Amino acid sequence: MKRPATLDDVAAIAGVSAKTVSRVVNRDVNVSAATRERIEAAIRETGYRVNQAARSLAASRSFLIGAFMPHLSSFYFAEIFRGAAKACRQYGYHLVLEEFDHGADSVVDRYEQGLRGAHCDALILTPPVCDDEKLLDALDRDGLPYVRIAPGKQLGRSVAVGADERRAVEQLVRHLWDAGRRRFAIIAGPADHAAAMVRERAFCDALGALGGDPAGVALTRIELNESIAEAGRIATLDLLRGTNPLPDAIFAFNDEVAIGAMAAIRELGRSVPEDIAVAGFDDSYIAQLVWPPLTTIHQPIADLAFQAVRLVADPEGFSTGNILLPTRLVVRGTT
Template identity: 80%
Template sequence: MKKPATLDDVAAIAGVSAKTVSRVVNRDGNVSAATRERIEAAISETGYQINQAARSLAASRSFLIGAFMPHLSSFYFAEIFRGAAKACRQYGYHLVVEEFDHGVDTMVDRYEQGLRSARCDALILTPPVCDDEHLLDALDRDGMPYVRIAPGKRPGVSPALSADDGQGVRQLVEHLWVSGRRRFAVVAGPADHAAAMIRERSFAEALAELGGDPSEISLTRIELHESISESGRVATLDLLRRAVMRPDAIFAFNDEVAIGAMAAARELGLSVPDDIAVAGFDDSYIAQLAWPPLTTIHQPIADLAFQAVSVVASGDRFDASQILLPTRLVVRGTT
């Protein structure tokens, strides 16, 4: 059998020292672009494989990044996984996923029984886990670094990345107002979800700025079922059946809830968008495949996760920096 390539083999082909090859393997920035390209070409030529155990020992890091993911399938968490996995490949890390069940598992238990023993270099915390006070206390107690995505509590305790939810919501409200809609409903997300509350509040504030009355917004909140779309359908049916005056526009917490809202409207014999306009949030694939195609607010979910991993990988940027990424309205057939 062919003997596995070593650092020395790569160094000999690239014309550099083994130490320089090690710097490239460990993503050290103190190597010129030309030298890095030469070494990467030599790695490809030799088929050199990193000895992860030796690399971890030398760097005093595990090169593992942990993340909690709910058992419910959703576009949001699929994008979080995609962005984090892509960044891990780029920076030479591995992603360790701990699954949890809303309403059943406590996050401290999931951490103590799973990710703590994995000895991750850091954890990526997404909503609503990022605001779990008991989990944050446990991580702080253990000295476990973490990066949060879209947190609503404890500002400044860790690096955090968020989408500018309010920016996109304001664009949506103006679009609905200009198109002649005046009776609004919001199918809101969970009350413990910080971004959901920002979207809800931003909708009311934007409406007030345009001369509307936020107190007249019909509001209902989803209760999570096995299907998020089903949660949206049930909540919207209840809202429309209770309404004294039927709304002519619905803003849903996310695209999957919006799909459920469209299904509820059809169930009651209403046409979208003629009788009622519907808009979501995320700009998921389902928004483009729905009929009519769903108006929504695009947020860079995968990029949030990619940058969260980048914060961990960079090391020197691991402070309490807050990064805000833009959102934008995508107008389609439902409005």
């Protein structure tokens, strides 16, 4: 049988040392573009594959990055893991996922029974896990690095990546106000979801700045014990049946909740946007597929995860401070 290609084989073809080949394999940026191209061509020619066990042993790292995955499917988490997986491929890491049921499991238990034993180099923590103090205490106790995505509490506790949610929410409120909407409702996320609370506060603050009454905003929260869109539909039905007069604009925690809200509005014989305008958050692909197309706030979800992994992979990452990515309002037919 033909023996597997080695670093020395690649080095001989590329005309460099095995150490230089190793630097390219390990994504070291301190290699010239021309040398990198020769080495990558030699890797393709030889079919060289990294020996992950040897690489981990030599570097005293596992090249594993862990993350928690909720049992509920959603566009947000699909994008998070797409961005994280892309970054892992680019930087030579592997992504390890630990599923948990937020309504039933203790995240600390899932960590201690699962990811702790995986010997990950670091974890990336998404909402609402990123604000679980017991988990953060356990990670700090174990000395395991972590990057939080969109934390809402103890912002200085760790390196974090987030989106400028307040700015786009302010743009949304101005858009609804200029369209003549005056009776507002929010279909909010769970109370322990810090990012949801940021959106609520930003909405009410912006409304107050325009001369509206934040105290008059009708608010209800979804319960994550069924599909997210269905949770939005149920929460909206409950809100509309108990509110008189009806709101003429609804801001939903995310796009899936907004689509559930649209279904509830039609179920009650009302129309969107003529009777009630609806806006979501995330700018998911389904926002353009529903009718009318959904007004929403775009946030770069996949890039949030990509940047979180980059901070882990970059030796200087944990000294760069926090990263804040831009958001923008996307106006479509529902408003």
